[in-house]
Amino acid sequence: MGVKERRERAKDATRQKILDAARELFARDGYEAVSMRRIADAIEYSPTAIYVYFKDKADLMKELCHLDFEAFTVQAQQFADVADPIQRIRLLAQSYIRFAAEHPNHFRLMFMTRLTPEMVEMDEDEMKERGRGDPSRDGYAFLMQCVQEAIAQGLVREDLQHDPEMVAQILWAGGHGVASLQVTRLENEPWFTWKGADALGEATLLAVLRGVMRDEAMTRLDSGVLPAATRTVPDGKVNT
Structure with a gap:
């Protein structure tokens, strides 16, 4: 060398x-x-x-967020080839909770730190360079892609089909609640019996999915016969 x-x-x-x-x-x-x-x-x-x-603390924070979100998105991309969007959402939520358990400092920084304008200030070129809107590089865009496919296949409740952002954020909130409890609870909690992130995450996600998906879609999911559907939203930038 x-x-x-x-x-x-x-x-x-x-x-x-x-x-x-x-x-x-x-x-x-x-x-x-x-x-x-x-x-x-x-x-x-x-x-x-x-x-x-x-150049300053905000620049350092911005770089940390970029690297850590990129690491999470790489982990999530292992499910990109799962054809069914509901199953993909399910796996993505499990991955989100697992990421919090395995990388608690990363998770606290990414999702539990109050952001300031200078931390996230970027022009259009920088946002494009960092992959905003690209499901292969942007975890939120990946979730949005799953939701848009579920809507296109008629799996989402009719009254929510006009607002994929709302559906995505409802799903995110469910997974985030479990992940946040996982990283902030005491190791030996004296006040209650912790059900475990895996079991609680799965139960929470199924409850949230039942709230946003049509009954027929959930019946098929519960029975394990939800078919491998053809993807109806093309790869690439998600519509927002």
Whole structure:
């Protein structure tokens, strides 16, 4: 390995140390309570060194969110070839809850941190570069694609078919509730018996699906005979 390659590898390693320390501090103490100096102290670097990699705290937070959402979307994409949209939604919700259990700091940062305008400020070119609206790179777009296919196949309740965003966010809220409990509960909860993220997630999702899907679709799902349908929404950018 040449000198240039070693330098690049060292820079990448330093950048990763900064990101890992920032993620842990933001998730534990909250974004507002953490300064660039605290992040530098955590990895025994000078604050000046961090500014070589990130222009400010918001820039650092934006990069963390991008990387962590990308990691989640990669995990979710393993279900992209599941033909039936309801089954795909079911698997996506299970994956969301599992991601929270396996990566609690990532989850807290992504979904339980109050965002500020500077954290999410992007122009159209940057949003496009980061994959907004592309189901293969944007987890929300992937969920929207599943919902739009379910609507196109007549599986969603008629009174909700005009609003796929509402359906997607109802489904998201159900999975998010279980995932949030998973990452915030005590390990040995003294006040109640925790039913477990897997069992509770499945029961919650089925209850939510029964609320938004037509009875016929749920009957077929419950009986395990929901057919593998032809996908009716093309791959690519989701309609919003």
